[in-house]
Amino acid sequence: MAKIVVNTTFRDFCGNANDKMQIYFLKSLKRQTMQDFILVVTIFNERNVEKAVRSVMKDKCIFIYDKMEGNYKFSLSNTFVNGIDYGLKSDADILLDCSSDVILQSDFLEVISKRCQKFGAGISHPNIFMNRTQKEKIIFERGKISRGIDARYFSMDIFKDGHIRELIKKYPSYDYGAGIESQLCSLGIKYAKKCSNIYMESKVIKMENDRGGNVGKVSAFMLEGRKRNIPTVMRFLQCEGLPRDYLNLKKINTKYKVTKYALIYKLIFIKEILEHNK
Secondary structure, three states: OOOEEEEEEOOOOOOOHHHHHHHHHHHHHHOOOOOOEEEEEEEOOOOOHHHHHHHHHOOOEEEEEOOOOOOOOOEHHHHHHHHHHHHHHOOOOEEEEEOOOEEEOOOHHHHHHHHOOOOEEEEEOOOEEEEEOOOOOEEEEEOOOOOOOOEEEEEHHHHOOOHHHHHHHHOOOEOOOOOHHHHHHHHHHHHOOEEEEOOOOOOEEEEOOOOOOOOOOOOHHHHHHHHHHHHHHHHHHHHOOOOHHHHOHHHHHHOOEEOOOHHHHHHHOHHHHHHHOO
16 A cells, blocks of 8 residues: 555634534544555644644644745645655655545545556545535535545655646745645646546545635635735746646546546536536
């Protein structure tokens, strides 16, 4: 089995509903059938993270305290670079970069370890969205190609020449992180020899991350993140000679080959695929 670095960051643990979502994520890691992994957590200014994470993960986690410069809350680009650095230093085989508001099926890491060959990359967008309404009611919704690629994995071979690390540092994504998925998945398309989509093999459940129950609404914080980051992503795509439409997650999905039941996958998402190809 491969040695995997699972890379993420968390919000404050401060006794609200968001704590439960993050604990669900940690417990889904604890239940993995493959246990040859380490959780690398980048902490910026978030409160009570190390204590809460260690209470679940025990010795299967390490913490990197990253001091941000400027008027920023966090940087998902810094988080990714920290994962690269730790993975190379520890001689890991695979880097899984994901958000901490998801639940991974218990064989998720096992599937990744089987599918990620040398110079390989892969994705999975959420199979299910678990939305919390203002009245704390949970609504389950089937996934969509266009609503985020929350799990991205890479063979560590890709990072050994340092080029990608420097690209991420040169074109950083701040705060909300708009565009980071496009950047990371585009890098997989360009530098991996094989790009895989494991959506049909192991499930990802996306939890609505604390937005006060305003399901589907775009907050001022999110809008500011897009305003700040999208121009940077556009410069990154131009620098790498990648199409501008890689900002569209539907387009990126078409570049990652579905590893199992490809016809069923196409039938599930045929409407989105047709809309994109118009």
